[in-house]
Amino acid sequence: MAPLVQSSQPWVEKYRPKQVKDVAQQDEVVRVLTNTLETSNCPHMLFYGPPGTGKTTTALAIAHQLFGPELYKSRVLELNASDDRGINVVRTKIKDFAAVAVGSGQRQGGYPCPPFKIIILDEADSMTEDAQNALRRTMETYSKVTRFFFICNYISRIIEPLASRCAKFRFKPLSEEIMITRVLHICQEEGLNLEPEVLSTLSSISQGDLRRAITYLQSATRLFGSSITSKDLISVSGVIPEEVIETFFAACRSGNFDLANKEVNNVIAEGYPVSQMFSQLFEIVVGANDISDEQKARICKKLGEADKRLVDGGDEYLQLLDVASSAMRAICNMQEDFS
Amino acid sequence: MLWVDKYRPKTLDQAMVHQDIAQNLKKLVAEQDCPHLLFYGPSGSGKKTLIIALIRQIFGPSADKVKVENRTWKVDAGSRTIDIELTTLSSTNHIELNPSDAGFQDRYIVQEIIKEMAKNRPIDTKGKKGYKILVLNEVDKLSREAQHSLRRTMEKYSAYCRLILCCNSSSKVTEAIRSRCLNVRINAPTDEQIVKALEFIGKKEGLQLPSEFSARIAEKSNRSLRRAILSLETCRVQQYPFTSNQIIPSMDWEEYVSEIASDIMKEQSPKRLYLVRQKLYELLVNCIPPEIILKRLLFELLKKLDAELKHEVCHWAAYYEHRMRLGQKAIFHLEAFVAKFMSIYKAFLIAAFG
Numbered sequence: 001m002a003p004l005v006q007s008s009q010p011w012v013e014k015y016r017p018k019q020v021k022d023v024a025q026q027d028e029v030v031r032v033l034t035n036t037l038e039t040s041n042c043p044h045m046l047f048y049g050p051p052g053t054g055k056t057t058t059a060l061a062i063a064h065q066l067f068g069p070e071l072y073k074s075r076v077l078e079l080n081a082s083d084d085r086g087i088n089v090v091r092t093k094i095k096d097f098a099a100v101a102v103g104s105g106q107r108q109g110g111y112p113c114p115p116f117k118i119i120i121l122d123e124a125d126s127m128t129e130d131a132q133n134a135l136r137r138t139m140e141t142y143s144k145v146t147r148f149f150f151i152c153n154y155i156s157r158i159i160e161p162l163a164s165r166c167a168k169f170r171f172k173p174l175s176e177e178i179m180i181t182r183v184l185h186i187c188q189e190e191g192l193n194l195e196p197e198v199l200s201t202l203s204s205i206s207q208g209d210l211r212r213a214i215t216y217l218q219s220a221t222r223l224f225g226s227s228i229t230s231k232d233l234i235s236v237s238g239v240i241p242e243e244v245i246e247t248f249f250a251a252c253r254s255g256n257f258d259l260a261n262k263e264v265n266n267v268i269a270e271g272y273p274v275s276q277m278f279s280q281l282f283e284i285v286v287g288a289n290d291i292s293d294e295q296k297a298r299i300c301k302k303l304g305e306a307d308k309r310l311v312d313g314g315d316e317y318l319q320l321l322d323v324a325s326s327a328m329r330a331i332c333n334m335q336e337d338f339s
Numbered sequence: 340m341l342w343v344d345k346y347r348p349k350t351l352d353q354a355m356v357h358q359d360i361a362q363n364l365k366k367l368v369a370e371q372d373c374p375h376l377l378f379y380g381p382s383g384s385g386k387k388t389l390i391i392a393l394i395r396q397i398f399g400p401s402a403d404k405v406k407v408e409n410r411t412w413k414v415d416a417g418s419r420t421i422d423i424e425l426t427t428l429s430s431t432n433h434i435e436l437n438p439s440d441a442g443f444q445d446r447y448i449v450q451e452i453i454k455e456m457a458k459n460r461p462i463d464t465k466g467k468k469g470y471k472i473l474v475l476n477e478v479d480k481l482s483r484e485a486q487h488s489l490r491r492t493m494e495k496y497s498a499y500c501r502l503i504l505c506c507n508s509s510s511k512v513t514e515a516i517r518s519r520c521l522n523v524r525i526n527a528p529t530d531e532q533i534v535k536a537l538e539f540i541g542k543k544e545g546l547q548l549p550s551e552f553s554a555r556i557a558e559k560s561n562r563s564l565r566r567a568i569l570s571l572e573t574c575r576v577q578q579y580p581f582t583s584n585q586i587i588p589s590m591d592w593e594e595y596v597s598e599i600a601s602d603i604m605k606e607q608s609p610k611r612l613y614l615v616r617q618k619l620y621e622l623l624v625n626c627i628p629p630e631i632i633l634k635r636l637l638f639e640l641l642k643k644l645d646a647e648l649k650h651e652v653c654h655w656a657a658y659y660e661h662r663m664r665l666g667q668k669a670i671f672h673l674e675a676f677v678a679k680f681m682s683i684y685k686a687f688l689i690a691a692f693g
């Protein structure tokens with residue numbers, strides 16, 4: 001790629017590993033794929049796991065390493081959720097691509113160039129079940145000359161007949177140690193110097209998502225210069241300050257509905273994401289040592305329900321108010337259910 | 340021009356509120372490798388203002404020359420082509436649109452436009468940035484499919500196209516999208532900040548603005564700067580010179596909801612329910628979003644209730660609003676909430692007074 005493109009890319013792209021061996025943490029898949037580079041063969045693959053753990057990176061890297069820039073276009077088809085992947089596309093586009101014959105497996109320009117094509121279906125969990133079913137036949141018909149790479153966050157959304165045809169690899173959230181190693185590498189390239197304590201904060205707020213860690217790092221660098229503190233990182237990360245949660249929970253404990261309602265309004269006006277509020281509230285409730293297990297259970301039950309409703313598109317204010325009211329009723333031993 | 344537009348700061352340096360964020364944004368775009376951004380926060384808090392000023396910061400005055408267009412996209416939806424119409428706002432370097440206006444076809448818009456922008460990448464002549472900016476409003480209203488289709492596209496075309504996403508509730512934006520952006524929270528300005536902004540406008544317009552009066556406007560605005568500025572202008576039309584205790588008009592629909600609340604409190608019967616139903620219809624017909632109606636109604640009812648009933652009523656409000664999301668006809672669920680309230684309140688009255 002031209003240097004101009006390089007410099008205008010966000011760090012997440014700039015530091016996307018180009019080679020399989022540079023993918024951190026996911027040893028198992030790296031081993032299998034390194035082997036592929038030698039033997040020039042591989043099974044169909046299914047990568048699954050949470051965001052920012054290297055799934056797309058790995059698939060793109062192996063495709064590039066197998067075919068090199070010359071052949072890449074004719075041998076690799078990348079389809080993601082932004083492409084139409086209805087049944088028709090699966091039937092025609094993928095078939096057309098798979099059906100064109102490939103030459104015998106001859107190394108070209110230093111790349112293994114095995115005699116098959118790769119079809120990468122990124123974000124496969126957003127494909128309809130019908131489209132997935134249509135793929136079964138295609139996979140079988142062209143099994144000699146194609147390898148499919150399915151990538152998704154939720155393996156449960158991939159139909160069993162497809163999943164069972166693939167070698168499955170779970171991409172694990174990055175451990176603190178490995179994340180720090182990777183971040184340190186970037187710091188070195190960018191001339192940054194981070195204290196160990198700051199590194200560990202970065203890792204804990206990113207929750208195993210390296211993409212997030214890199215975005216926070218870049219943002220904090222732009223905003224606060226090359227000496228970054230833990231506070232700077234927290235402020236760019238969107239984690240809600242502990243005091244806000246404490247004040248909110250104190251209002252629930254007070255038994256005063258209007259006070260709790262006022263706090264709810266405040267949280268909404270401050271723009272804190274309610275889903276984030278729920279996760280942090282959950283930690284506080286579970287850790288509180290002056291309320292009984294039964295009371296905790298009551299609150300957590302409500303948190304679960306409200307979280308589901310948010311995912312369904314429920315209103316943030318109403319759901320947070322409902323949680324506040326339930327927590328108050330649990331702590332003050334008031335009526336639990338209404339009918 | 341309305342004051343809300345007239346006094347919208349044009350540059351990041353002119354921001355009256357969120358000055359710290361404005362300065363941070365300036366630093367963020369100093370280099371060419373700024374990440375995608377997601378702005379979120381309550382309505383009227385100043386998101387759009389910052390976004391426009393940010394685009395100007397990046398591209399200079401050329402960003403001021405925007406044209407509004409009604410564009411039609413022809414998209415290939417598998418077996419057939421469909422036409423999707425949408426209003427866009429664009430300058431040489433950026434495009435802004437509301438993809439959720441395309442309803443369940445929002446996915447195609449998102450797919451097409453980014454690819455199209457990537458194709459027409461601006462040539463990097465002297466002083467021009469090598470990327471374009473795509474502003475997507477109301478991303479919290481985007482369908483799941485549209486959000487999914489953004490994911491890989493955001494990465495793939497990130498050298499050509501930077502996204503600025505804008506929404507009210509970031510909880511409704513999928514984790515995968517949030518993980519791909521720097522999230523920028525724009526909180527609602529405090530009453531003091533609103534007063535300051537009002538005083539600034541007052542001075543520019545050469546008005547005598549009593550401080551108690553501006554404080555009352557701020558308090559009534561519910562921390563929405565837009566609303567406060569609109570109120571000030573309305574009051575200016577209704578009565579000037581200002582007096583500290585002059586009436587600050589509410590919005591019509593709010594008065595109407597307040598009436599509904601009184602109706603419900605006065606009588607709980609099928610006949611009354613029928614009457615309320617017609618009023619709810621009236622609001623819906625006038626394009627007041629159903630969840631806003633429900634929240635306002637709850638607000639009015641909570642003002643009138645005993646503490647013990649408040650819990651129960653907010654429980655049902657949360658319950659029916661959720662059902663409304665899953666269902667199709669908002670009126671059913673609004674009415675169900677009213678009916679539920681009537682039955683609870685009637686039972687309470689009977690228990691209390693026999």
Ligand SMILES: Nc1ncnc2c1ncn2[C@@H]1O[C@H](COP(=O)(O)OP(=O)(O)OP(=O)(O)O)[C@@H](O)[C@H]1O
Pocket residue numbers: 011012013015016017022023024025026049050051052053054055056057058152153171182210211212214490515
């Ligand atoms: N295991 C890893 N090793 C090195 N870098 C990584 C790893 N995982 C993620 N990254 C970094 O994070 C960025 C995003 O990773 P990638 O696109 O592979 O995530 P993903 O697993 O496909 O996530 P999603 O499910 O959201 O699509 C990469 O550009 C890279 O900078």
Ligand SMILES: Nc1ncnc2c1ncn2[C@@H]1O[C@H](COP(=O)(O)OP(=O)(O)OP(=O)(O)O)[C@@H](O)[C@H]1O
Pocket residue numbers: 342343344346347348353354355356357380381382383384385386387388389507536564565568
């Ligand atoms: N930083 C600021 N300094 C001074 N005035 C501001 C500032 N931000 C916003 N305003 C005023 O507040 C009004 C509303 O702001 P804006 O349109 O940016 O809100 P918004 O967050 O986009 O709201 P919505 O979510 O409802 O679209 C603007 O028209 C402008 O007059």
Ligand SMILES: [Mg+2]
Pocket residue numbers: 055056057122
């Ligand atoms: Mg990916």
Ligand SMILES: [Mg+2]
Pocket residue numbers: 386387
């Ligand atoms: Mg706006």
